[in-house]
Amino acid sequence: MLELRFIRENLDLVKEKCGRRGMAADRLDEFSRLDHKRLALLTEVEALKNIRNTASKDIAMLKSGPEKAKADALILEMRETSRKIKDLDTELADIQIGLQEIVMTIPNLCDDSVPVGRNDSDNIEVKQWGEKPVFSFPPKPHWELGEDLRIIDFERAAKLSGARFSLLTGFASRLDRALTNFMLDLHTQRNGYTEVLPPFLVNSASMTATGQLPKFEADLFKIKDWDLYLIPTAEVPVTNIFRDETLDEKDLPIKFASFTPCFRSEAGSYGKDTRGLIRQHQFTKVELVKFTTPETSTRELELLLADAESVLQLLGLHYRVVTLCSGDLGFSATKTYDIEVWLPGQQAYREISSCSNFLDFQARRGSIRYRPEGQKKSRLVHTLNGSGLAVGRTLLAVMENYQQEDGSIAVPKVLEPYFETRF
RNA sequence: GGAGAGGUGGCCGAGUGGCUUAAGGUGCACGCCUGGAACGCGUGUGUACGCAAGUACCGUGAGUUCGAAUCUCACCCUCUCCGCCA
The missing domain is CATH 1.10.287.40 (Serine-tRNA synthetase, tRNA binding domain)
Structure with a gap:
């Protein structure tokens, strides 16, 4: 606000x-x-x-x-x-x-460095990392790989829950878990984040502070007869940790890494990405959340982006970074970088992380303040967050990029330790 | 789900209708004292809106009253016991 x-x-x-x-x-x-x-x-x-x-x-x-x-x-x-x-x-x-x-329904002001545009086709590419892998055979999309290897079962998931759900078995499930642990270890041990495991259900006050409510209730799953919603991202509970609190400047920046499931109704995306793991009602994500001073948030966004990128770099996955144009920007954000990973099975770049600076927009809604060193008056903090990364999308990116001619999937070098535990 | 106790400032804690401008303590900041410290003494110490005067805020919301931290009602949260439960 x-x-x-x-x-x-x-x-x-x-x-x-x-x-x-x-x-x-x-x-x-x-x-x-x-x-x-x-x-x-x-x-x-x-x-x-x-x-x-x-x-x-x-x-x-x-x-x-x-x-x-x-x-x-x-x-x-x-x-x-x-x-x-x-x-x-x-x-x-x-x-x-x-x-x-x-x-409460006026969006944040977009940063002046944000390109003016109408939709995602007006987003501006700012960098690329790595190269598209070369295959000696036509690479398959992950849903074919998953079904051929009998490690992703969309039909049975539909029986259990309906469309946009998935059932991972054996190697896919193991790879998912390896990726999750790898990301959390990387962010907590190397990138300086504190791991936090929050509630997956939050009340409407929390949803309002981060900007999901009141405008985007249709995108959320609500628990009947309770003032509780399933979180669409860990951003919501983690940003709300300090709602109605005043922090000490010496503790800033505060950096959290949080692994949670995410639940989204995907209202209004009928017919979009109906195949595969791209767009699901339930997925897991490692989210990075920062609380900073107003003076440092612009730089912290760049650092946040670098932290998210480090996951893909270590996994050896080719990607590009785009700046979202004004028309594609989320409600609460002043500026957003999307990281788009290359998917050879679909010959396309797909969003795998979204890193945003919210300035004091969420902090004002949630009354999250800090007291500057030696000063009497408190100020609003700046909040930022970014995926580091969406696990399901990383899983499918690994599947498509590491697929072998015989239909199997190689394990990225950096994940090998996570496959070593044996009993 | 049932029974009970409680929610007051950073923290502890007094306060059952009006000198409450929330006592007192503690913590914190600054000053004095000291060779330096401790002790002691003094001063200050929340938030929002507003240029200011001021207004509002004692878990939340409504009510009673000229006037509510204080009385009434509803709700939320915490703790203890019982029941149920992974």
């Missing part, structure tokens, strides 16, 4: 930046109208409350003194004042709700 005062003072800029995202900005005029009304009402009601507070003290004194009649007169007068206050407070509350509804 943006600061109320900032929107008030920079209305045209906010409108223009919403426009860059392809978002209608007409609600901002309604914002102005309500904001003005709110300030006027607030002034009025606060003046009345001041009168009442003063009178209350007077009544207390008069009652204990000889002029009790004066107290009765004042009480009568205040009865009317209190009634007015109550009415104004009610009106004010309605306006606050209206304002809140608007403010």
Whole structure:
């Protein structure tokens, strides 16, 4: 969420930046109208409350003194004042709700380095790493490999749960687990992250702080009769760890690595990526989350990207990095890099990580602050996160890139230790 | 699911309708004292909105009242015991 005062003072800029995202900005005029009304009402009601507070003290004194009649007169007068206050407070509350509804649905301002564009075709490639592997045979997509090797079973998964679920067996399951452990070990032992295992169900306050609610409820799975949602990413519980808290500057940056399942309804993606592991209702992911000072978040985004890239580099998988254009940018982000891994079975680059800086957008919604060294006033932290990486997509990337002519799949060198444990 | 206890500042803890501007302690910061420290003494010590005056905030929300940390109702959370359970 943006600061109320900032929107008030920079209305045209906010409108223009919403426009860059392809978002209608007409609600901002309604914002102005309500904001003005709110300030006027607030002034009025606060003046009345001041009168009442003063009178209350007077009544207390008069009652204990000889002029009790004066107290009765004042009480009568205040009865009317209190009634007015109550009415104004009610009106004010309605306006606050209206304002809140608007403010909570205004996206973050995109960074000026973000290219203006409409959709993913306008994203800008910023770098490539490695090269496309050369095959002496036509490489298969992973769903064929998985079915041929009897290690991924989509049909039985559909029986259990429906479309967009998968059942990994034997080698695929083992490889998935190896990848997960490899990623966590890399981020905790080499990249300096603290491992955290959070709840997979969170309440609506948490979903609101990170920006999934109120606007994107349709993308979430909700538990019936409970104020609980299945997390769509570990970003939600991990960012919310410090909700309503004030951190010490000397503890920043705080870096968490978190392995969790993720659940997404994929509403609105009917017919998209229906084959294979690419787009599932349930998948696992190692997520990296950072809390930083405002001064360092821009640089921390680059470091976060490098940490995510390190996974693919060690696995020897070719990829490219793109900067998301304004129209493709997520609601809460000011800037996002996507890492896209090369999939030879599909002859395409596919997103495997998304690294974003949110500035103070989530911190304001969740009231996550820090106290600068030696200063009295606290400030909002900046939050960042990125996949490091989506495990299912990494699994399929390894399958497609490491497939052999005989239909088997080689184990990447760096994963060999994870296959060594034997009983 | 049943019964009970509780939720007050960074922490502990007092506070059953109005000199509460939340006592007192502790922690923290600064100063004095000291060769330096400890002890001692003094001062300061939350958040949001607002240029400010001010307003709001004692788990959350509603209510009673001229006035609520304090009274009423609902809810949430924590702890203890019982039941059930991986």
